[in-house]
Amino acid sequence: MAWTTPKTWVADEVVLATGSEGLNTHVRDNFNALSLHGHTGVPGDGASTLVGVSFSNTTGFQFADQSTDPTVNGTVQRNGSTILYHNGTTAVDLTAVDQAAAVASLRTLGTGATEAAAGNHQHAISxxxxxxxxxxxxxxxxxxxxxxxxxxxxxxxxxxxxxxxxxxxxxxxxxxxxxxxxxxxxxxxxxxxxxxxxxxxxxxxxxxxxxxxxxxxxxxxxxxxxxxxxxxxxxxxxxxxxxxxxxxxxxxxxxxxxxxxxxxxxxxxxxxx
CATH class of the missing domain: 2.60.120 (Jelly Rolls)
Incomplete structure (x- = not known):
């Protein structure tokens, strides 16, 4: 069934159950159409995917705790107090700092083995x-x-x-x-x-x-x-x-x-x- 433009009733008009002006057509059938509605992208029908969504006014995101690491490539997921991203091989902790040299992580500036060198650092020749x-x-x-x-x-x-x-x-x-x-x-x-x-x-x-x-x-x-x-x-x-x-x-x-x-x-x- 398709969507029917709801009728506008006037004062003292008789409301019928069925027919072109009945409640079944204008109320029941329209609710049914909405409940079964599929997004096809047709103008006025909505698109099946989100395109051109702007997050310019977004002030923050909240991730529900999934209590486990993501296992699907490209998934960002919260596990407890950490946010992890699955890179296709493993789940990478996006909140970890100064991890081992071969592990992607945030880096603080310093001279330690796992820290990032500041632009004004110097090398000492021995x-x-x-x-x-x-x-x-x-x-x-x-x-x-x-x-x-x-x-x-x-x-x-x-x-x-x-x-x-x-x-x-x-x-x-x-x-x-x-x-x-x-x-x-x-x-x-x-x-x-x-x-x-x-x-x-x-x-x-x-x-x-x-x-x-x-x-x-x-x-x-x-x-x-x-x-x-x-x-x-x-x-x-x-x-x-x-x-x-x-x-x-x-x-x-x-x-x-x-x-x-x-x-x-x-x-x-x-x-x-």
Whole structure:
């Protein structure tokens, strides 16, 4: 039976039991239609599923205690004081905090094994002692005369850390330039007459530069000045190339044979994060 639009009776009208204007049609049959009504989605009939339901004004949900964990995939269910979700394999406690590393749970911020690290946390590197240590001397393959300028490489060496967590410390020195010319130094040779630019390179990239370096004093058979130490940590364990280059930027009128000389100290310290 279908729904019938209820009749509107007027004053003093006779109410019949049956017929097109009877109570059976307008009251009984309509109640029966409602009790047997199926939602088909037809306009005015209601839909068989809820679509586009908004929870924007919902202030909270209350779950009845089922006294057991959910067993059906996708089910959220309350068991006592905990809310659990079944992920298809097991029931996950949504209210648990700082569970084991392999268990999904809420996490507090901290440094514990099962806590979530805060954005401003730090790692401390611990060192177990010295690893490898390399000391390299280097002389330029060529030399300058007093009237020459240009770059000569003193040191070209490679080194690979044995562990990615190790720290490599480097100290590079320009020991000086040796005068191999037989005889006494010409007047004005010691001092600011000659200037040099010293660079230290790591894999072809300049890491340290000293400009306008002048000869600071005389040595036995040579002159020189140390370069400021360079300390940094290479990335990873790949082989790295270190070069010390000296650029003679000024000239001297007298004949002097100058051979650049350098020294490189490498220390690898074993560490872990």
């Amino acid at each position: 060192f177990s002692g010295a690893g490898n240590q390399v000391q390299t001397w280097g002389d330029g393959a060529s030399a300058w005369n007093g009237t020459d300028t240009g770059v000569i490489t003193c040191i070209n060496n490679s080194f690979a850390a044995s562990s990615a967590t190790n720290v490599v410390l480097l100290a590079c020195f320009w020991i000086g330039v040796t005068n191999t010319f037989v005889g006494s130094y010409p007047a004005g040779f010691i001092g600011s007459a000659l200037t040099f630019t010293v660079t230290f390179e790591y894999n072809g990239v300049v890491k340290k530069t000293l400009s306008n370096v002048t000869v600071g004093g005389g040595l036995s058979g040579g002159i020189g000045i140390p370069m400021t130490s360079v300390i940094f940590a290479p990335n990873g364990t790949g082989a790295t190339t270190y070069e010390l280059k000296v650029n003679k930027t000024s000239t001297f009128v007298d004949t002097v044979i100058l051979v650049p000389r350098g020294k490189l100290l490498i220390s690898e310290i074993a560490g872990s994060v």
